[in-house]
Amino acid sequence: MEKQKAKQLIKNMLTPLDIRINGNRPWDIQINNPQFYQRVISGGSLALGESYMDGWWDCNALDEFFKRLLEYRIDKKAKSLKPAILWEIFKARVMNVQRGARAFIVGRRHYDTGNTLFKLMLDKGLNYSCGYWHNARNLDEAQIGKLDLICRKIGLKQGMTVLDIGCGWGGFAKYAAQTYGVKVKGITVSKEQAEYAGKQCEGLDVTIELIDYRDLNEKYDRIVSIGMFEHVGWKNYKTYMSVVHRCLKDDGLFLLHTIAGNTPAKNTDPWIGTYIFPNSMLPSASQITQAAEGLFILEDLHSLGRYYDQTLMVWYENFTQNWDHIKDQYDMRFFRMWSYYLLSCAASFRSRRNQLLQIVFSKQGIGQVFRSEGELFI
Incomplete structure (x- = not known):
């Protein structure tokens, strides 16, 4: 496609979103390379992210730029699927990219990026999931609030045994x-x-193991999984629930804390899958509950997505303010990639395209009901 035609097509797509090319508002985009238009037209969302990483375009408020794209459902407005998207769909439908042999890829590619980076970006406890900002004044309080909310929801009592699937840096444990x-x-x-x-x-009654969830066999009073289910994949949702059922005592409770989409999905955004979370996939509420059918009783479902926007924006602020401390370990392309990741994800929650769900399951049913802000009522 010739350059001028590609530019006009991009302009026509952005105009209804109130986004201008080389405009002067924070959410307007500034084009640094005239080949940007053809690259994005031919490569879709993957090319959009890669061209930003390469410095081909800029935007002072990426979060607001993406909020407009997502609210407008720009992905649905596109008239044709790009090759990169078709490949992601093919992989997701034909291949089990989250199978056991591939389970450790996301650990190496994302979570092993460097503890220093995450220490500077996250709270003191290194909790890499949505904070609970109800009555919280800062990130540390929001994350402690989240941890205590989970503990209260599952009724923790001294002496209980707890399994944390996807324990991260040990914040919950x-x-x-x-x-x-x-x-x-x-x-x-x-x-x-x-x-x-x-x-x-160290010094606590905690053990940490480097294993895949499918290798679990012991029984526990309570099971939690915080921000891990996004790596399970739709082909494995039932297997995951079966493992949890196998490991949970008959009178136990299981709390699942996960990002979720509004509709069932079998593939992920190509840019996110390539650069941030390889083999990741966001479940929908229906995919989660269908996987749990016949195994669990759903006791409570709590939507917390409005708090993730705030969490991500604080992470972004921490990352940018502390960049000078780690810039010798990374390059500017990484800086742009990480900024793009944090701000586009914040926009996905601000536009309500993504949700954050906490779901409490039991095996046999309980006589207690949980309410809107997680408070327990008899």
Whole structure:
């Protein structure tokens, strides 16, 4: 496609979104390379992200730019699927890219990026999931609030055994063991996370293991999974639920904390899958509940997506403010990639295209009901 025609096509797509090319408002885009238009037309969302990483265009408020794109459903307005998207769909439908043999790829590619980066970006406990900003004044309080909300929802009591599937850097395991006196086993597919979590939880009744969830067999009073289900994949949702069912005692509770889409999906955004979370996939509420059918009773579903926008914007602020401390370890392309990731994700929650769900399951049913802000009523 010739350059002028490609430029006009992009302009026609952006005009209804109130986004101008080389405009002077924060969400307008500034084009640095005239080949940008042809590249994006031919490569879709993958090319949009890669061209930003390469410095071909800029935007002072990427989060607001993406909010407009997502609210307008720009992905649905496109008249044809690009080759990169078709390849992602093919992989997702034909291949099980989250199978056991590939389970550790996301650990190496994302979570092993460097603990220093995450220490500068996250809260003191290195909780890499949505904070609970109800009554919180800062990120540390929001993450502690989230951890305590989870503990209260599953009714933790001293002496209980708890399994944390996808334990990250040990934030939940440490908090639950210290605050509630429980015994926690955390598992992760990230070597860096496992080593760090083990050190963080020294002296507590906590064990951390570098294993895939499918290898679990022991029984626990409570099971939690915080920000891990996004890596399971639709072909494995039922397997995942079966493993949790196998490991949960008959009178136990399971809390799933996960990002979710509004509709069932079998593929992910090509740019996110290539550069940020390889083999990732966002479930829908219906995909989660269908996978749990015949295994669990759904006791409570709590939507917290409005808090993820705020969490991501604080992470972005921390990342940019501390960039000078780590810029020798990365390059400017990484800086642009990470900024693009954080701000586009913030926009996905601001536009309500993505949600954050906390779901409590039981095996046999309980006589307690959870309400809107997670408070327990008898």
